[in-house]
Amino acid sequence: MSTDTTITKPRNSWIIALLISIAINGLLAGLLLSKQVKPIPEGVDVSPTRGSMEIAPNNPRHLVRTLEPARRKQVMTTAMKNLKGQGNENPRQLFRQLRQAKMKTMRLLRTDELDIKAIEQSLAEIRTLNQKLAVSGDALMIEVLTQLTPAERKAAEEAIKTRENRKRRRGQQRR
Numbered sequence: 057m058s059t060d061t062t063i064t065k066p067r068n069s070w071i072i073a074l075l076i077s078i079a080i081n082g083l084l085a086g087l088l089l090s091k092q093v094k095p096i097p098e099g100v101d102v103s104p105t106r107g108s109m110e111i112a113p114n115n116p117r118h119l120v121r122t123l124e125p126a127r128r129k130q131v132m133t134t135a136m137k138n139l140k141g142q143g144n145e146n147p148r149q150l151f152r153q154l155r156q157a158k159m160k161t162m163r164l165l166r167t168d169e170l171d172i173k174a175i176e177q178s179l180a181e182i183r184t185l186n187q188k189l190a191v192s193g194d195a196l197m198i199e200v201l202t203q204l205t206p207a208e209r210k211a212a213e214e215a216i217k218t219r220e221n222r223k224r225r226r227g228q229q230r231r
Contacts, residue, residue, distance in 0.1 A: 116193075116200040119212040135199035144195045145188060154185045 116135070120128045140146070161178040164171060201209065 116197050118216050119197075119200050119204065119209075122211045122215045123208060131200060131203045134203060135196055138199045139192070139196050142195060144192045147189060147192050147196060150185060150189045150192055154182065154189060157182045157185055 116132070120131050123131065136146070157178060161175065161182065164175050164178055204212065
């Protein structure tokens with residue numbers, strides 16, 4: 057009868073595997089969080105209207121972006137003068153009024169007692185301002201287009217297409 061009494065040293069491989077697993081999980085969690093949380097650089101002040109202006113497909117600034125700075129200023133200044141001459145309101149003032157109307161609505165929603173009439177009036181004011189802003193923006197777009205040469209319009213169209221394609225590619229990469 058053979059008795060094997062050799063004592064084998066217990067292997068600590070499971071502890072090593074556990075430590076490696078924790079390290080990998082920590083790395084993956086860090087990578088996921090870094091993709092989700094994007095810090096806002098200090099000193100950068102992004103106005104609330106900037107996002108809505110960039111989203112707008114008929115933004116006159118997109119058209120004049122490809123022009124020389126002097127020509128861009130000339131086109132926009134003339135377009136704004138013509139816009140005022142037609143009796144349309146200044147889009148910047150409309151954006152400011154719209155932002156104030158939205159803040160007023162939010163203040164009304166935060167009150168203890170809901171004043172339904174005041175909220176309805178505030179929402180109606182927002183709808184009216186949105187409509188005025190759309191009309192004013194369309195008029196400004198037409199004014200800018202009438203001042204651009206065919207070559208400038210073509211360059212602007214190509215720049216907008218390139219920008220849209222870049223956004224589309226970025227959106228697909230995030231998915």
